Amino acid sequence: GGGFENICAAADILKGKSIGADAFTLSVYPASTPIYMELAKNGVLAELLGTGAVVKTAFCGPCFGAGDTPANNAFSIRHTTRNFPNREGSKIQNGQISSVALMDARSIAATAANKGFLTSAEDYTGGYTGQKYFFDKTIYDNRVFDSKGVADPSVEIQFGPNIKDWPEMAALPENLIVKVVSEIHDPVTTTDELIPSGETSSYRSNPLGLAEFTLSRKDPAYVGRAKEVQKAQKAIQEGKCPVDALPEMKPVMDVIRKDYPDVSKENLGVGSTIFAVKPGDGSAREQAASCQKVLGGWANIANEYATKRYRSNLINWGMLPFLIKEGELPFTNGDYLFFPQIRKAVEEKDDVIRGYVVGTEGLKEFDVALGELTDDEREIILKGCLINYNRK
Numbered sequence: 001g002g003g004f005e006n007i008c009a010a011a012d013i014l015k016g017k018s019i020g021a022d023a024f025t026l027s028v029y030p031a032s033t034p035i036y037m038e039l040a041k042n043g044v045l046a047e048l049l050g051t052g053a054v055v056k057t058a059f060c061g062p063c064f065g066a067g068d069t070p071a072n073n074a075f076s077i078r079h080t081t082r083n084f085p086n087r088e089g090s091k092i093q094n095g096q097i098s099s100v101a102l103m104d105a106r107s108i109a110a111t112a113a114n115k116g117f118l119t120s121a122e123d124y125t126g127g128y129t130g131q132k133y134f135f136d137k138t139i140y141d142n143r144v145f146d147s148k149g150v151a152d153p154s155v156e157i158q159f160g161p162n163i164k165d166w167p168e169m170a171a172l173p174e175n176l177i178v179k180v181v182s183e184i185h186d187p188v189t190t191t192d193e194l195i196p197s198g199e200t201s202s203y204r205s206n207p208l209g210l211a212e213f214t215l216s217r218k219d220p221a222y223v224g225r226a227k228e229v230q231k232a233q234k235a236i237q238e239g240k241c242p243v244d245a246l247p248e249m250k251p252v253m254d255v256i257r258k259d260y261p262d263v264s265k266e267n268l269g270v271g272s273t274i275f276a277v278k279p280g281d282g283s284a285r286e287q288a289a290s291c292q293k294v295l296g297g298w299a300n301i302a303n304e305y306a307t308k309r310y311r312s313n314l315i316n317w318g319m320l321p322f323l324i325k326e327g328e329l330p331f332t333n334g335d336y337l338f339f340p341q342i343r344k345a346v347e348e349k350d351d352v353i354r355g356y357v358v359g360t361e362g363l364k365e366f367d368v369a370l371g372e373l374t375d376d377e378r379e380i381i382l383k384g385c386l387i388n389y390n391r392k
Contacts, residue, residue, distance in 0.1 A: 002028075002079055002105050004035045008131040010109035011044045013124050017113040019052040024116030026053040026108075027068050033058065033139050042131055053112070070098040077103045077111060077118070163205040167294055169318060170237055171384040172346065173269030175260070176339040177232075177252065177358075178298050181225035182215060182274040183333040188306055190282035193218045195291045197283075204287070211291040215274075223295065225272065230296030232270035242270055252336045252358050259363060260340055271298030273322075273337070275329070278303060280310025289313035293385065301368065315377045318385035320346075322353070322368040330366040331357045338363065346370070346378055 007030060019026050028048055030036040036057065039045040048055055070076040078100065103111070106121035113119070159165070195210065196217050203209035215222040232242035232249055242265055243250045249270070256263055272295065279302055280288065288310060292300075299320040305311040314321045320342075331337060336358040339345075345353045353370065356363035373381075376389075383389040 003031050004038060004131070004133040006079075006105040007035070007039060007048075008042075008044050009106050009128055010112075011047045012126065012128050013106060013109040013121065014051045014053070014113050015047060015126075017051055018115075019112045020115035021052075022115065023074075024112070026051070026112045028053050028055045029058055030055070031058055033143075034135055034137065035133070037136060037139060038133055041134075044131065051112070070100070072098060074098045076100045077108055079103065079105045079108060160205075162203070162209070164207060164209065166207055166387060168237070169293065169384045169388060170233070170269060171388065172318065172343050172382050174267040174341065174343050175263050175269070176298060176342045177249075177256070177268065177270045178273040178337050178339070179225075179229045179271075180275060180301075180331055180333050180335050180337065181229065181272040182219045182222045182276075184218060184274065184276040184279070186218075187277060188281045189218070189276040189279040190306075191280060191285050191288040191310065192282050194279065194288035195285065197285075207290060207294045210287060211294045214291040214295060222274070226292070226295040226297060229270065229272045233296055236265050236268065236270065239265075241265060242268070246270070249336075251360070252338075255358050255360070255362060256338050256356075260338075263340070269298065271296045273297065273299040273301055275301045275324075275331075275333075277326075278306045280313075281306035284309050286313045286316070289317045289319060293317040293319055311371075312377075315373070315380055316386040318381055318383065318388070320381065321370060323371055324366075324368050328366070330364060335359075343382065346381055349373075349378070 007028060010028070030039060036045075036055075039048075039055075045055060068076070068078075076098065079102070104121065106124070107119065110119040110121045110124050111117065113124075193215065195214055200210060200213040203213070212223055214226075229246065232246040235242045235245035243253055253263070272292075274292070274297070279300060290313070297319055299322050300314055301322040301324055303324065303326045305314075305321060311321045338356045338358050339353065340356075342353065351369060352367050355366055355368055357366065380386050380389045
């Protein structure tokens with residue numbers, strides 16, 4: 001995978017060579033269609049194909065597990081940081097393992113020119129042609145539909161049988177109750193653990209179908225727990241009593257109303273949350289957040305977020321990216337948490353947000369933070385998700 005310069009340099013290294021007919025294979029992923037077009041125009045594409053390399057279109061194959069998964073006992077050298085459990089066909093418990101190592105693109109080409117024997121690009125003594133990249137946006141003009149100002153709302157979008165629309169998502173309520181439905185104490189939780197790749201990818205255009213696999217490799221009970229709690233929020237959105245839909249909430253509401261008697265279905269939201277020490281490492285898949293959201297997730301609670309990207313994905317799906325200090329965990333899996341006046345806290349940019357663990361003997365206070373948020377990010381959370389925000 002890579003940009004124009006790396007691919008052209010790889011072609012120079014491979015010029016006149018063959019990767020061979022043995023078990024070694026070489027896949028090349030141009031980073032965009034315009035780059036692919038330029039490689040075709042300047043002849044580099046033909047040079048690469050002539051070596052036996054396979055040139056593929058830019059897509060998330062190496063990332064989401066849709067391609068180039070090494071076989072059992074295979075060794076893969078690659079230019080992308082995608083070495084996570086199960087990503088590379090690695091299921092040690094089934095006697096299956098494959099190994100991955102990172103290498104710069106030019107050394108991968110040198111190894112390919114040497115028919116798979118590990119070789120550094122420093123061993124290449126030839127020169128580089130230094131091909132110039134000429135960006136041609138014609139393909140985008142021809143193929144990418146810009147709906148701004150030209151969309152026709154009267155025309156219904158046609159969905160295939162496994163393409164589903166997003167469910168309606170409520171705005172952030174005045175008060176929020178969330179149940180902790182998963183507690184993960186691994187040092188890091190990857191996006192591949194939050195929503196696995198591979199066999200799940202056939203549901204990538206079916207939000208609810210894909211969500212059934214959320215945390216399936218890390219916490220198989222998560223989905224059932226989240227969906228059970230979601231019954232209360234669905235009832236609220238239908239104007240019904242959440243306690244009737246989720247009877248276990250009755251003692252929770254009884255405790256809350258002792259101190260907050262005005263809390264009712266008119267000013268309340270109910271959902272789920274997970275705790276993870278450091279979630280979000282790995283690929284950029286927004287499904288790691290959206291799958292929690294469509295199951296009724298309203299927050300993550302973490303000591304820190306592994307990537308800004310995962311935290312941004314939570315925000316874009318209207319989920320609160322709560323932070324709690326390391327070593328301070330007043331709740332456990334299965335606990336109900338209550339955040340009174342949460343909407344006001346987001347609106348007024350409170351540094352510290354007060355929450356309560358709802359216990360049989362009353363409310364136990366604890367603090368969380370949201371970290372830095374832009375005004376747009378706050379508005380997205382208040383609206384319920386980026387989809388709602390864009391409808392303003």
